[in-house]
Amino acid sequence: MLTTVIEKLKLHFSNSILDVREFRGETTICVNKADIVKVCTFLRDDESCSFNYCSDVCGADAYAPENRFEVIYNLYSLSYKHRIRLKIFVDESDLHCPSVISVWPGANWPERETYDMFGIIFDGHNDLRRMYMPEEFEYFPLRKDFPMMGVPDSIPLPRK
């Protein structure tokens, strides 16, 4: 089933697909950042793909000079019961990437979480606020250069 999906993607988006990887039976497709919404819409609407459930959106920090951040989309098809993973790369100099909430409204909170933890800005998101950290927090905790014990006094404690 997945082979059809990959073939179709390659056929329709030959310029947007950067790489197709397979590891332990899991397929990951690296996609051009600008085309992610198009690819996602196709994956959702196409008959033989039918990825109608976006199970998670998360981020990763490779801490590399180029393509430092990754945004990862884990998709699932409730009708065919197959999974796929999409990946886009976000550079530190330009932290913007398109939001997929127009494709799956359920991606709203996962994208907020990714913003909260990595500082990646999802363009077109309707409510990009902090999720776990306090509103006035200035840092992004899951970045590799964030100290594990946090920045002293960055979150005020109540007075004793």
Added chain:
Amino acid sequence: MGLEHALGDTALTTTIDSAINWCRKNSLWPMPLGISCCGIEMMAFAMPRFDVARFGAEVFRFSPRQADLLIVAGTTTYKMATVVRKIYDQMPDPKWVIAMGACTSSGGMYRTYSVVQGIDQFLPVDVYVAGCPPRPDNLLHALIMIQEKIQRGESRSTPMTVTAERQEQQLLQIQGINNN
């Protein structure tokens, strides 16, 4: 009590004091703050098997205004710290605090940016309970320690004052943890 102002430290007032302390220690009303896994053991501590009713503290109050013993049972994050403090501030005096579990006492296994490394950074604590999670009998032991404390006439009815040195100490503490 106020009575001692009128009568001084006489046999009458000290006897009344100790009678009142005896009443207090045998009718502690806990405010349960089960904010993570330790909360489960705290529930067991109230259940028939361990039966905190034997010590007169079975009336768990979910309103801080009716409670005089705060049991902080669980990982306290920085975001939650404000809430914990607010609950403590709403409790009427005299009041006591049990820090239950490794997380609450010291941050426990969460040596990370989001967890307060010990609630004593923002709250006066009377008894710390070791364990992850502590067994309910361990918590009972803490309760008995509080009772002994009350019988001795010790209470934290006056809030601790914040001094400049204390704040600096805290800051050094936080930075020290960071350097490790």
